[in-house]
Amino acid sequence: MKKELIDYIQNNIFPEYSNNESGHGIEHIKYVIDHCMKFAEQFDNIDLDMLYTIAAFHDIGHHIDKKNHEKVSAEIFYNNIDITEFFTKEERIIIKEGIEDHRASSGSVPRSDYGKIISSADRSTDVNEFLKRTHSYTLKYEPNLNQDEIVERAYNHTKEKYGDSGYAKNYVIDEDYNNFKNIINELLNDKEKFKQYYLQLNNL
Numbered sequence: 001m002k003k004e005l006i007d008y009i010q011n012n013i014f015p016e017y018s019n020n021e022s023g024h025g026i027e028h029i030k031y032v033i034d035h036c037m038k039f040a041e042q043f044d045n046i047d048l049d050m051l052y053t054i055a056a057f058h059d060i061g062h063h064i065d066k067k068n069h070e071k072v073s074a075e076i077f078y079n080n081i082d083i084t085e086f087f088t089k090e091e092r093i094i095i096k097e098g099i100e101d102h103r104a105s106s107g108s109v110p111r112s113d114y115g116k117i118i119s120s121a122d123r124s125t126d127v128n129e130f131l132k133r134t135h136s137y138t139l140k141y142e143p144n145l146n147q148d149e150i151v152e153r154a155y156n157h158t159k160e161k162y163g164d165s166g167y168a169k170n171y172v173i174d175e176d177y178n179n180f181k182n183i184i185n186e187l188l189n190d191k192e193k194f195k196q197y198y199l200q201l202n203n204l
Contacts, residue, residue: 001048005086009056012082019063021140023133029056035121039172043113050091053083054098054118066141070106074099104161104168116171123168125176127183128201134158135202147204151195159188 017026033055040046061072074096077083087095094112101108101115102122110116124130134154138145145153161168162184170177187194198204 001052002086005049006052008082008086009053013056013060016060020059021063021136023136024059024062024069028133029059032058032118032121036117039117039121039174042172043117046113046117047091049086050095050098051114051117053077053087054095054102054114055121057095058099058102058118058122070100070103107167109169110171120170120172120174120177123170123174123177123180125174125180127180127187130180130184131158131198131201135198147199150204151198154198155188155191155194158184158194163188 014026014029017024017029033052036051036055037048040048040051057073057077059069059073060076062069065072077099078092078096084092094114097111098114098118101110101112102118104119104122110119124133131154134157135150138150138153142150142153160166162181164185187197
């Protein structure tokens, strides 16, 4: 991988994540980068510089428009003049599409292997981390909910995303994700158990 590209992203892109709530902050980005590099081994002809860049930019626009952040993030990348020295126009289009395709709730199959990798890497594999991120998001964007409403929102979000008919799809072999799904579904099958787990985890 190009050291100059990594240095540029770490010095100029990573600091922008301080604008996001913690669930979409720099720790999440580093998690996704690590998993992208791991999953890349399951695909042929993956350019790691392109994949790293997709992961580094994929949530950068979240604080601007959370509901359309994948499109905003893709535009921020594509309009970045500095980044053009590292990639051809064709590569930049693939990177842009990969950023757009990362979001689980889009309902569409990613257009490239890059999109499949980033979409899979963006999935949680740690139940506690996922539920804490969910809580952080709720506190920032729905601060007026009472405790019961907070738990209800968390339960519904978890079920919609990771339940048996959930929209989150996986395109890689990932045993950690399979274990995560098993634990999540155990909690979803007992709503009171989910509630107590969530309250204790988030000190409510």
